Amino acid sequence: MNLQADSNRQLIQQRLNFFYVPIIAVTVILAVRLWQLQILNGAEYALLAEKNRIRTIQVVAPRGTITDRNGTPLVENRPSFNILLYRESVANIEATSAFVTSKIGVSPEELSSILSRGKATPLYHPIVIKEDVGIDDISVVEAHKQEHPELQLGPEPRRLYRYGALGAHVVGYVSEVSADELAKGAFPGARVGSLVGKFGVERTYNERLTGDDGSRVVLVDSLGREVGLLEEVDSTIGDDLRLTLDLELQTTAEDLLAGKVGAIVAMDPRNGEILALASSPSFDPNSFSTRISLEAWNQLVSDPNRPLQNRAIQNAYPPGSVFKLIMAEAGLDEGLVDESTRVFCRGSAFFYNRVFHCAVKQGHGSVDLENAIARSCNIFFYELGRRLGISRIAEHAQALGLGERTGIDLPSERSGVMPSPEWKQRVRGAKWYVGETISVSIGQGAVTTTPIQIVRAVGCIASGGRLTTPHVLLRAEGAADESRSRPERSVAIEAETMNRIRAGMWQSVNNWGTGRGAAIPGLDICGKTGTVQIISAERKKELNRNLPALEDHSWFVGFAARDNPEIAVVVFVEHGGKGGIAAAPLAKEIFRVHFARKQSPVLITRAAPAKSGDRP
Amino acid sequence: MKVNQRLMLSFDWIWFLALLALAGAGLLAIGSTTLGTGLSSYLGRQALYLCIALVAYLVLLYFDYHLYSDYISLIYLSGVALLALVLVAGRTVHNNKSWIGLGGMAFQPSELVKLVVIVALAKYFSESDREDLELRELIIGGVIAFLPMILVILQGDLGTAITFVPIYAALSIMGGLRRKHIVVFVLAGAIAIPAGWMMLKDYQKSRIQTVFDPSNDPRHVGYQTIQSKIAVGSGRFLGKGFGQGSQGQLGFLPARHTDFVFAAWAEERGFAGSAAVLGLFILVALRLLKGAREAKDKVGAMICAGVLTLFWFHITINIGMGLGLLPIAGIPLPFVSAGGSSLVSSFAAMGICMNIKMRRYVN
Numbered sequence: 001m002n003l004q005a006d007s008n009r010q011l012i013q014q015r016l017n018f019f020y021v022p023i024i025a026v027t028v029i030l031a032v033r034l035w036q037l038q039i040l041n042g043a044e045y046a047l048l049a050e051k052n053r054i055r056t057i058q059v060v061a062p063r064g065t066i067t068d069r070n071g072t073p074l075v076e077n078r079p080s081f082n083i084l085l086y087r088e089s090v091a092n093i094e095a096t097s098a099f100v101t102s103k104i105g106v107s108p109e110e111l112s113s114i115l116s117r118g119k120a121t122p123l124y125h126p127i128v129i130k131e132d133v134g135i136d137d138i139s140v141v142e143a144h145k146q147e148h149p150e151l152q153l154g155p156e157p158r159r160l161y162r163y164g165a166l167g168a169h170v171v172g173y174v175s176e177v178s179a180d181e182l183a184k185g186a187f188p189g190a191r192v193g194s195l196v197g198k199f200g201v202e203r204t205y206n207e208r209l210t211g212d213d214g215s216r217v218v219l220v221d222s223l224g225r226e227v228g229l230l231e232e233v234d235s236t237i238g239d240d241l242r243l244t245l246d247l248e249l250q251t252t253a254e255d256l257l258a259g260k261v262g263a264i265v266a267m268d269p270r271n272g273e274i275l276a277l278a279s280s281p282s283f284d285p286n287s288f289s290t291r292i293s294l295e296a297w298n299q300l301v302s303d304p305n306r307p308l309q310n311r312a313i314q315n316a317y318p319p320g321s322v323f324k325l326i327m328a329e330a331g332l333d334e335g336l337v338d339e340s341t342r343v344f345c346r347g348s349a350f351f352y353n354r355v356f357h358c359a360v361k362q363g364h365g366s367v368d369l370e371n372a373i374a375r376s377c378n379i380f381f382y383e384l385g386r387r388l389g390i391s392r393i394a395e396h397a398q399a400l401g402l403g404e405r406t407g408i409d410l411p412s413e414r415s416g417v418m419p420s421p422e423w424k425q426r427v428r429g430a431k432w433y434v435g436e437t438i439s440v441s442i443g444q445g446a447v448t449t450t451p452i453q454i455v456r457a458v459g460c461i462a463s464g465g466r467l468t469t470p471h472v473l474l475r476a477e478g479a480a481d482e483s484r485s486r487p488e489r490s491v492a493i494e495a496e497t498m499n500r501i502r503a504g505m506w507q508s509v510n511n512w513g514t515g516r517g518a519a520i521p522g523l524d525i526c527g528k529t530g531t532v533q534i535i536s537a538e539r540k541k542e543l544n545r546n547l548p549a550l551e552d553h554s555w556f557v558g559f560a561a562r563d564n565p566e567i568a569v570v571v572f573v574e575h576g577g578k579g580g581i582a583a584a585p586l587a588k589e590i591f592r593v594h595f596a597r598k599q600s601p602v603l604i605t606r607a608a609p610a611k612s613g614d615r616p
Numbered sequence: 617m618k619v620n621q622r623l624m625l626s627f628d629w630i631w632f633l634a635l636l637a638l639a640g641a642g643l644l645a646i647g648s649t650t651l652g653t654g655l656s657s658y659l660g661r662q663a664l665y666l667c668i669a670l671v672a673y674l675v676l677l678y679f680d681y682h683l684y685s686d687y688i689s690l691i692y693l694s695g696v697a698l699l700a701l702v703l704v705a706g707r708t709v710h711n712n713k714s715w716i717g718l719g720g721m722a723f724q725p726s727e728l729v730k731l732v733v734i735v736a737l738a739k740y741f742s743e744s745d746r747e748d749l750e751l752r753e754l755i756i757g758g759v760i761a762f763l764p765m766i767l768v769i770l771q772g773d774l775g776t777a778i779t780f781v782p783i784y785a786a787l788s789i790m791g792g793l794r795r796k797h798i799v800v801f802v803l804a805g806a807i808a809i810p811a812g813w814m815m816l817k818d819y820q821k822s823r824i825q826t827v828f829d830p831s832n833d834p835r836h837v838g839y840q841t842i843q844s845k846i847a848v849g850s851g852r853f854l855g856k857g858f859g860q861g862s863q864g865q866l867g868f869l870p871a872r873h874t875d876f877v878f879a880a881w882a883e884e885r886g887f888a889g890s891a892a893v894l895g896l897f898i899l900v901a902l903r904l905l906k907g908a909r910e911a912k913d914k915v916g917a918m919i920c921a922g923v924l925t926l927f928w929f930h931i932t933i934n935i936g937m938g939l940g941l942l943p944i945a946g947i948p949l950p951f952v953s954a955g956g957s958s959l960v961s962s963f964a965a966m967g968i969c970m971n972i973k974m975r976r977y978v979n
Contacts, residue, residue, distance in 0.1 A: 011747060012917050015790050016908050019924060023901050026932045030894060033939045037849040038887040045849025049883075052846065053862040222843075222867035 054230065055086075055220045058191075061211025061235035062157035066171055066201060068247040069275075069474055075171050075202075077157040081133055083141055084126035087118070089150035089224025099148055103140050106130055120179070121192050128193060132158060149223040159195075159202075165282040167250050169310040170243065170274070170410065170472050172200020173285035198288070199308070201241065201472060203411045208476065211238040240477035244273035252593045253278035256586040262554075262573035263311035263451045265470075266590055269459030269559060269568040272468030272486060274408070276590070277452075279311040313408055316416035316448035317572065320530030320579065321359075321376045321514075322555045323397075323443025325458060325501060328369060330396035331384045332497040339500070342366050345379040351438045356382050359531070373504025374513030376529060378442050385441025390432060393440060394420040399491050400457035401467050402449055407487070408470040416453055419446035443530060455570035458557045461501055462526070462565035465493040502526050506562050509584075517584030518558055518591065525591055526565075527558025529579035551575035556583035560591050567594050626974045631903040634896045635951060635966055639666050639959070641893055642952035645881040649864040649872045650954075658873055658954045665956035669963035676967030680975060684968065685739045685915050688732070692760070695732040698725040699767040706771065724957035726768045726776045731965050734783055734922030736760050741791035742914035748792025757791070758784060774820060775945035779929055786925035790918045843868045844876055845940040847883040848890070855886030873954040875946055878938040893952070897931050900966075907973040916972040923965045 037045065066075035083104060090096050100106050106114070106129055118127035129151070130137065141151050159174050175198050177190045187196045187206065197206035214235030219228035246266075253264040257280035266276040281303070287296050300308055309315060331337040347363035348355050358364065358378040364371065372380035385393060397403065403418025417423070419440060421432035439445030452470055460467040467489040475481045505526035508515035515527035532553035554576035559568040569587045576582030643666070647659045676684075684691065702716050702725055716723050737760055744753055761784035768777040785801075793801075813821070847863035850856070859865065861883035864872040872880040882890040901924060908920035927950055934949040936942035948958040 008747070008914070011792065012790070012914060013909060015792070016905060016917070016921065018789055019786075019905055019908075019921065022928060022932070023898065023905070026928065026936075027894070027898055029941070030932075030935055030939065031891070033941060034848070034882070034887055034890050034894070037845060037939060038852055038882065038890070041849050042852035042887075045846050046852060048846045049850035049863055049868075052843075052868050053866050220866070227866065 052222075053219055055218050055224075055226075057154075057216045057218060059214035059216060059233075059235045060156050060195075061213045062237045063159065063174070063197075063202075063211065064209040064238035064240045064477075066209075066241050066243060067477075068243055068245045068250070069273075070247065071242065072247045073162055074167060074243070074245070074247070076160045076162060078160040080131070080156055080158040081138055081153045082128045082156050083130045083133055083137060084152050084154040085118075085129045086126045086150050086152060086224050087123050089220075091150070091223075096148065096150060099144065100129060100151070103144070104130055104133075104137055104151075125192070126152070126154065128154070131156075145225075149225045152224075156195075159285070161285045163247075163251075164284045164286060166254055167245060167247075167277075168200070168282045168285050169279040169312070170200050170245060170250075170277050171285065172202035172204075172410075173198055173288040174202050175288045199285075200310075200410055201243065202285075204409045205239075205241060205473065209238040209241065212236040242474045242477055243472050244268075244275065244474045245277070245472060246275045248597070249276040249590060249594060250278065252276070252590060254280070254282065256571075256589055257573075260573050260576065261305055261311075262571070262576065263315075264569065264571050264586060264590065265312045265451050265455045266567055266569045266594070267455050267459055267470055269463040269468070269565050270466070272456070272459075272470045272488070273474065274470055274472045275567065275594075277310075277312050277472065279309065281305050281307040283307040310410065310412070311572065311574075312451045313406075313410055313413045314450070316414050316450050317553055317574075318445070318447060318532045319443035319449045319454060320532035320553065320555050321378075321443055322454055322458075322528050322530035322557045322579075323440075323447060323449075324373060324376065324381050325461060325505070325528050325557070326397050326400055326402065327381050327384055327388070327393065327441055328373060328501050328504065329400065329461060329493065329497060330388055330393055331369070332500055333396065333492075333494070334388060334392060336387045337369050337384060339368065342368050343372070343377075343380040343383050345377050347379075349379050349382060351382055351386055352433075352435050354435055354438075356438055369500055370504040370507055373501065373528060374507035374511060374515075376508070376514045381441045382438050385437050386434075388441075390420055390434075390437040390440065393437070394418050394423075397447075397457075399467075400460055401489075402447075402453055402457060406450075406452050406456050406470050408452055409473055413452070414450055416449045417446055418449075444533065451570045451572045454555070454557050455568050458528075458559060458570070459565070459568040460491055461493065461498060462559040462568055464495070464498055465491045467491050502562055504528075505558065509558065514580040515556065515558065515584050517580050518556060518588040520588055520592055520595075523560055523591060523595055524562035525558055525560040525588070526562050527556055527584065527587065529584055530555030530557070531577075531579045534575075549575060551577055552579075554579040554582035556580075556587045558584075558587055558591075560595070567591070623974050626977070628903060628970060628973060631900065631966075631970065634899050634903070635963065638893065638896050638900070638951035639669075641881060641889075641896075642877065642949075642954070642959075644858070645877050645884070645952065646873045646954045648859050648884055649861070649869075649877075649880045651859065661956070662954050662959070665959045668956065669960045672960050673963040673967035673970075676964055677971050677974070679971075681916065681919070681968055681971045684735055685919070688736045688739045692732055692736045695725070695729040696764055696767065699729055699764055699771075702726075703767060703770055724776075724955075726764075726771065726773060727957035727961040728964070729764045729768075730776070730779055730783065730926055731923070731961055731968070733761055733764055733780060734787070734926060734965075735919055735968070737784065737787045738790075738915050738918035738922055741787055742918050744791065746792070748794050749788065749797070751797065753791070754788060754797060757788065773946065774816075775933070775947040778945070779926060779947070782925050782929045783922055787918055787922050790921050840870045840876075840944055841937075841940045843870065844879040844938050847872075847876075847879040848939060851883040851886040851890070853887045855882070855884045855889055857884060860884060874948060875934065875944075875953065876938055877953045878935050878949050881952070882938070894935070901928055901931075903973075904969055907969045910976045911972050912976045916976075920969050920972055923969050926965065927962070 062077040065073055067073050097111060100111055101108050141153055174195045177187050177194045177196045181187055190196050197203040214233045217231040218226045219230055221227050249266055253276040257264060257278050260280055262280055264278045267274050283300055344366050345358055345364035347361045348357045364375055364377045367377045367380050397418045403416055405413045405415045424430055424432045436445050440447050456470055469486040471486055473482060505528050507513050509519045509525045509527045514529040518525055518527045534550050554573040556571045556579050559565040569590045571583040571586045573582045643662055646662050650658045706716050716725055737757055740757055740760060761780050765777050765780035847869045863869045863883050864880040869876050869879055904920050904924035908917045911917035911920055930947055930950050933942055933945055933947045937944050948955055950962040
């Protein structure tokens with residue numbers, strides 16, 4: 001069986017030469033490719049392999065807790081679980097969607113909006129499919145771990161506002177950082193999906209409350225299942241903060257405002273510590289601690305009473321008659337009134353060819369400063385305003401902190417307006433009319449103040465000239481009090497001036513003045529009411545309708561005890577009616593609660609009337 | 617006995633050791649990627665298959681290869697019958713009904729039929745005493761090659777089926793192609809390729825498309841290609857070491873002990889290891905070519921050429937796939953991939969070729 005011919009053998013050899021072509025070509029191609037993948041791009045692929053196998057899971061640090069001044073917890077954290085989607089591990093998006101919509105109860109629309117929002121974040125970053133899930137959802141996800149390793153439970157500490165709406169305007173709330181805030185860098189360290197303080201103390205002290213997130217670096221397999229732990233960094237809780245709020249007073253204040261629209265602030269005039277700050281209506285910050293639903297949000301922002309507004313610091317109202325205290329300080333300090341100054345009130349008077357009315361139609365008769373404060377005589381203060389002129393009024397009001405932010409450690413404070421000719425020229429481009437000065441003298445017209453400004457200014461008068469910075473943070477737990485480091489302005493108020501105003505305020509409450517609704521037997525409360533007309537009495541009569549929106553705003557500001565002021569209170573009720581009726585009794589209740597728990601009778605001594613002739 | 621002693625002297629030890637080295641690399645790669653997983657039984661089974669394969673190798677070495685070529689028509693018909701039987705009574709694994717139960721083990725007859733077709737075509741073409749093949753012979757040869765191919769296609773195993781094409785082409789070249797027949801071949805190919813594309817199933821089409829744009833849909837089709845490239849590339853020069861390849865160990869690499877075994881090897885052994893395996897393959901290819909050159913007769917030369925074609929085609933497709941150059945096809949890497957059918961038929965093929973080489977001087 002030899003090969004038949006040499007020629008045939010040669011042909012075979014020639015044809016076998018063809019085989020070198022694929023052998024050499026394939027060898028070269030594969031070798032070059034191996035070189036390219038392993039040597040040239042090896043480092044890059046090594047990195048990709050690392051990224052494949054390693055997953056860094058952020059462990060969100062709990063925020064610091066918040067307590068009242070006595071250490072009663074107001075805000076704590078509770079554990080919660082979110083369902084996270086690891087998009088890298090999705091094998092079949094249809095199967096995942098079907099599972100999520102049918103078993104976890106996320107609607108298809110919701111899911112697609114979550115997914116499209118998630119497109120902005122890197123793929124390895126898990127996205128939250130459903131938050132704060134209950135035991136049912138947890139079981140579903142756990143039970144389907146094998147089929148759906150892309151869905152995992154992510155623990156997240158969540159805010160628990162122990163008292164719900166109580167103190168909501170002070171403690172504030174947290175919610176998910178917006179894309180806009182991230183872009184502006186409003187919250188350093190925040191990432192997409194981070195919960196950050198948006199309001200109140202949560203906002204002001206966000207950075208201190210925020211802890212340091214930890215992380216877990218885990219080994220995952222191709223299905224995204226954890227197969228090992230490489231590294232773990234524990235999270236650190238943020239600072240625990242102790243507020244100046246007194247839970248009992250705060251509760252009292254909020255109860256008093258229930259069903260009303262308004263604000264109550266109680267402050268220690270000696271150092272500016274806010275003991276209670278209530279704004280009504282309120283809201284439950286717990287509803288924000290899960291990324292609040294659109295519906296709930298719309299309801300909150302469309303509520304005509306704007307529950308998210310902190311009326312104590314964010315709304316400026318005409319101060320009405322409480323402004324007379326500032327007028328009195330200005331008049332006394334400028335030497336334009338003294339104890340002998342008397343004005344005869346007939347119920348109305350002409351100033352600059354215009355008739356101005358007193359609240360009491362038949363008039364107060366002959367009144368001095370103390371009487372004028374106690375009975376809230378307009379005519380006296382019209383006359384004083386005329387003598388002072390707008391510039392001096394503005395000067396003294398500003399010295400007492402009106403027209404400027406108090407600097408309270410809460411966000412979005414408003415400054416109100418203390419008008420002056422310059423202000424009018426600048427803002428309205430018009431000349432100041434002297435008649436306006438007369439209106440301003442009784443806190444009407446262009447002057448507007450926030451309740452916090454009023455309590456601060458009166459606190460300054462009560463404490464002998466200390467214009468403090470109101471604040472709600474007492475200290476971080478374990479650290480020194482921070483009250484002392486707050487800026488404080490000293491206003492030169494002579495003792496005599498102070499005594500006169502105090503005496504007037506004392507009479508207002510204790511001597512059948514307009515503030516008598518705040519009187520507590522045995523306690524020297526000083527106060528001043530205010531009633532802000534929305535429209536004139538005549539016009540109201542013409543309309544002959546008792547629309548709530550036309551009802552007067554009610555003010556009361558006061559402090560106690562007279563000779564040793566330790567608490568100053570402002571009450572403001574929108575459309576509450578007469579200040580003496582709608583506001584003064586609320587303040588009384590605050591004083592009562594505050595002093596009722598004081599065991600020391602020294603503070604409740606009833607001092608002798610400051611002036612002879614006053615009825616006891 | 618004397619003949620046997622003379623035969624032993626011409627046994628090519630380097631060639632044989634190269635095969636053992638490749639099988640050893642396979643065992644190492646399989647062991648590394650499956651130990652401690654649910655696939656751990658693969659290593660022991662592969663060792664058992666290697667023993668069976670070596671027995672087959674020695675048995676095929678023992679008898680003169682003319683025994684096989686003389687009885688090839690009978691063997692061929694049995695092979696085709698077996699394929700038909702698989703279609704009727706076979707087992708389905710991953711869309712492919714190409715397995716048959718054999719004493720508790722699954723066996724893929726198509727792997728062995730490839731070898732049968734090589735011998736059959738070599739026998740048929742070598743009987744022609746002209747310098748080149750007539751059209752009639754080409755057509756009959758085509759029937760010999762494509763009858764089993766059609767059966768394999770019907771099983772759904774396109775990767776295996778396609779290997780019949782280069783075998784037929786290579787042995788036709790060896791038999792002698794006329795110029796006009798080359799033109800006909802090219803034209804037939806030009807018609808068959810688009811027609812074949814139409815016949816492909818969607819998953820098969822997307823596998824091919826993904827070669828051109830693997831990042832298009834990472835989780836579905838291109839995912840495997842990307843993960844394979846990451847595995848290979850991340851091995852860098854010296855590899856990550858035994859059991860250290862995260863791509864293979866953590867399951868990012870699909871079919872890491874079978875079709876993608878080269879990538880698993882490259883990840884843990886690096887460029888050095890993959891170049892070594894590639895070098896062994898080249899050595900074996902050159903030995904096959906040498907066997908063909910030195911063969912005593914035409915049928916021996918053609919069998920060696922056919923086995924070389926089959927062997928090299930597998931290497932090209934498998935490694936090309938692992939390196940992201942070619943579409944994903946279920947073609948094992950000879951000697952290395954886990955799987956008994958492939959290992960046994962590869963050793964059997966080498967046994968026949970060694971047989972041919974050893975008997976070059978024997979009359």
